Amino acid sequence: MNLTLSHRAQSAKPSLVREILKVTEHPEILSFAGGLPAPELFPIEAMAAAHAEVFAQEGKAALQYSTTEGLPGLRAWLVDRLRSHGVTTDVESTLITSGSQQGIDLAARVLIDPGTVVAVEEPSYLAALQAFEGYGARFASVASDDDGMCVDQLEALVEREKVRVIYLVPCFQNPKGTTLTLERRIRLLEIATKHGIAIIEDDPYGELRFRGEHLPSLLALDGHGVVLRLSSFSKTLAPGLRIGFANGPREVIRAMAVAKQSCDLHTSSLSQRALHRLLQTFDFEGHLTVLRQTYGHRCTTMLTSLARHMPAGTHWTRPDGGMFVWLQLPNEIRAEDLFADAIADKVAFVPGSSFFANEKHYDFMRLNFSNCQPASIEEGMARLGRVVTNATAPAWQGQTHASPFSVRL
Numbered sequence: 001m002n003l004t005l006s007h008r009a010q011s012a013k014p015s016l017v018r019e020i021l022k023v024t025e026h027p028e029i030l031s032f033a034g035g036l037p038a039p040e041l042f043p044i045e046a047m048a049a050a051h052a053e054v055f056a057q058e059g060k061a062a063l064q065y066s067t068t069e070g071l072p073g074l075r076a077w078l079v080d081r082l083r084s085h086g087v088t089t090d091v092e093s094t095l096i097t098s099g100s101q102q103g104i105d106l107a108a109r110v111l112i113d114p115g116t117v118v119a120v121e122e123p124s125y126l127a128a129l130q131a132f133e134g135y136g137a138r139f140a141s142v143a144s145d146d147d148g149m150c151v152d153q154l155e156a157l158v159e160r161e162k163v164r165v166i167y168l169v170p171c172f173q174n175p176k177g178t179t180l181t182l183e184r185r186i187r188l189l190e191i192a193t194k195h196g197i198a199i200i201e202d203d204p205y206g207e208l209r210f211r212g213e214h215l216p217s218l219l220a221l222d223g224h225g226v227v228l229r230l231s232s233f234s235k236t237l238a239p240g241l242r243i244g245f246a247n248g249p250r251e252v253i254r255a256m257a258v259a260k261q262s263c264d265l266h267t268s269s270l271s272q273r274a275l276h277r278l279l280q281t282f283d284f285e286g287h288l289t290v291l292r293q294t295y296g297h298r299c300t301t302m303l304t305s306l307a308r309h310m311p312a313g314t315h316w317t318r319p320d321g322g323m324f325v326w327l328q329l330p331n332e333i334r335a336e337d338l339f340a341d342a343i344a345d346k347v348a349f350v351p352g353s354s355f356f357a358n359e360k361h362y363d364f365m366r367l368n369f370s371n372c373q374p375a376s377i378e379e380g381m382a383r384l385g386r387v388v389t390n391a392t393a394p395a396w397q398g399q400t401h402a403s404p405f406s407v408r409l
């Protein structure tokens with residue numbers, strides 16, 4: 001029997017990136033496609049001990065239903081930490097979410113109606129675009145450069161397009177790895193405040209700075225209650241925990257909590273309690289230092305390997321943190337057209353076109369550096385450099401692959 005799916009389900013497109021990841025999971029492939037943290041740095045023993053303590057000392061509460069807003073002790077810990085980063089917030093303005101992806105979805109539920117115009121930087125985090133689209137958002141594109149969103153384009157845009165929400169990843173952006181400058185942060189807040197626009201600051205990577213000066217978050221700079229900040233322990237501890245958090249104006253947080261009641265009642269009490277215990281005794285700062293050093297080294301290895309192996313005319317970003325480099329191919333070569341050759345050479349990347357909300361650009365790829373050892377990064381960039389160099393050779397011109405993702409190994 002064919003059941004009728006809702007219009008929303010019928011129009012939802014599967015993520016191309018998730019489809020690509022299925023192809024790139026083969027163990028022989030050096031994959032720079034996923035957005036995965038380094039699993040060897042997960043604090044497994046400390047996490048196991050924290051869970052064991054929870055079972056021994058508060059097992060009944062940990063396995064019982066709990067409040068939608070999240071564990072008060074964990075929220076209080078977050079408030080203290082955010083205060084140390086210059087954010088004025090309190091427990092009532094803090095909501096625990098099941099990863100920051102749920103924060104994005106809840107933000108969309110409470111801020112977006114069908115037809116609401118959301119200004120997004122181009123390119124943007126794909127799964128946020130998908131979530132917003134699901135609630136009927138219309139996207140207004142704002143260009144970006146090496147300093148993040150080109151905020152100077154916003155003033156004219158917000159008046160012309162009646163923008164109601166601005167979504168961006170200001171730190172070590174996914175997919176570009178770039179960071180919004182302090183001057184642009186201040187200007188962005190001025191524009192949003194003047195026009196009464198909500199800013200969704202998606203910041204899961206902010207703690208992963210391995211170069212340069214810390215910048216205040218938009219939430220820390222917000223004097224008028226226009227910023228909703230989403231973050232997560234996925235990149236700082238482990239994504240399998242599925243614990244994120246949202247901070248912002250109380251009425252928005254309250255509305256998000258009501259919306260959350262209808263999707264998952266609450267984030268796992270067991271995970272929240274184990275995380276809270278872990279944070280009491282575990283050297284979280286020391287752990288962040290190791291992550292920053294490791295990712296900084298991997299990023300540097302990727303940048304120097306790209307310089308060694310990529311042909312002239314190839315450009316890439318130079319991130320100060322996070323997990324991604326964004327590469328532009330020479331001669332307007334389409335990244336999709338290289339995918340089959342790359343897989344044949346046992347190296348994988350994500351073609352960049354899916355990250356554009358409106359007009360697609362095809363000559364970009366996203367490369368992840370956090371989930372590969374330096375020697376594999378060097379080898380992987382050598383393979384990728386070969387693929388790109390071959391594509392720039394005259395004999396390649398005109399060749400096409402019927403379906404770049406139909407490759408099987």
Ligand SMILES: Cc1ncc(COP(=O)(O)O)c(C=O)c1O
Pocket residue numbers: 035098099100101102125169174202203204231232233234239243244
């Ligand atoms: C910009 C951005 N926001 C949100 C998320 C979702 O992260 P989480 O695991 O906290 O749901 C990701 C994950 O890659 C991301 O890159």
